[in-house]
Amino acid sequence: MTEATGGIEMEEGQSGIVKKFMFVNRKAPYGTVYALEGLEVVLISAAFDQDVSMAFLDDGVYQLAKGQHTKAIDVKNFSPTYRALEGYDIEKLYVEKESLEARGLSQENLLVPVEVLNSKEIAALMADQDVVISF
Amino acid sequence: MSFELNGRTYDTDEEGYLTNLADWNEDVAGYLAREEKVDMTESHWEVVNFLREYYNEFQIAPAIRVLTKAIGKKLGPDKGNSKYLYELFPYGPAKQACKIAGLPKPTGCI
Numbered sequence: 001m002t003e004a005t006g007g008i009e010m011e012e013g014q015s016g017i018v019k020k021f022m023f024v025n026r027k028a029p030y031g032t033v034y035a036l037e038g039l040e041v042v043l044i045s046a047a048f049d050q051d052v053s054m055a056f057l058d059d060g061v062y063q064l065a066k067g068q069h070t071k072a073i074d075v076k077n078f079s080p081t082y083r084a085l086e087g088y089d090i091e092k093l094y095v096e097k098e099s100l101e102a103r104g105l106s107q108e109n110l111l112v113p114v115e116v117l118n119s120k121e122i123a124a125l126m127a128d129q130d131v132v133i134s135f
Numbered sequence: 136m137s138f139e140l141n142g143r144t145y146d147t148d149e150e151g152y153l154t155n156l157a158d159w160n161e162d163v164a165g166y167l168a169r170e171e172k173v174d175m176t177e178s179h180w181e182v183v184n185f186l187r188e189y190y191n192e193f194q195i196a197p198a199i200r201v202l203t204k205a206i207g208k209k210l211g212p213d214k215g216n217s218k219y220l221y222e223l224f225p226y227g228p229a230k231q232a233c234k235i236a237g238l239p240k241p242t243g244c245i
Binding site for chain 2: 043046047076077078080081083084087088
């Protein structure tokens, strides 16, 4: 609940500056704080009506892999939170094909619908952003 | 921080949000609501229960815009707007409804 706008929808329909933000996720979901912190930043960014996308590369593709069991390492399983992204209108999720294939994963192994692109296509998308933030 | 209720101690963070989600029950909700000076009606419970279901499904407390949209979808457009939610929880659904529902403070609540 963002108190920034006081929950008042007066800003809708007004045209502020909309920038293209891409959040790049390169690390495995557990073992470091990057994935969870990155996801929280993305969820917060949704409150500011920007053009937000996420890219998953390298071990970052594991963030979207189904079947995580975190009980043994005593941390919260935040896989379900990626399913909330749709409700935040963050629907541009890109996964790098080479990273997926190198780890023996395919689209069916992922929690949410994504667009799989090769590294050239991802590079082109990155070049097209106003802001790229890496986690 | 903590409070006592029915002979049990419940831990909270410095802002009064329940530390352990599993500690929640309707008595605890009633206590937290009284602390917030919210008189719980069926409409209040509807939102609180909705928040708990949302949290169970997605493991986060929703942003206000997401909450209003999701409530509108489930309970109808007359309830899916921030005016309605602010009438129920005048100091903000984030601050009050989530607290009463025993959820952590929502991400993006600034």
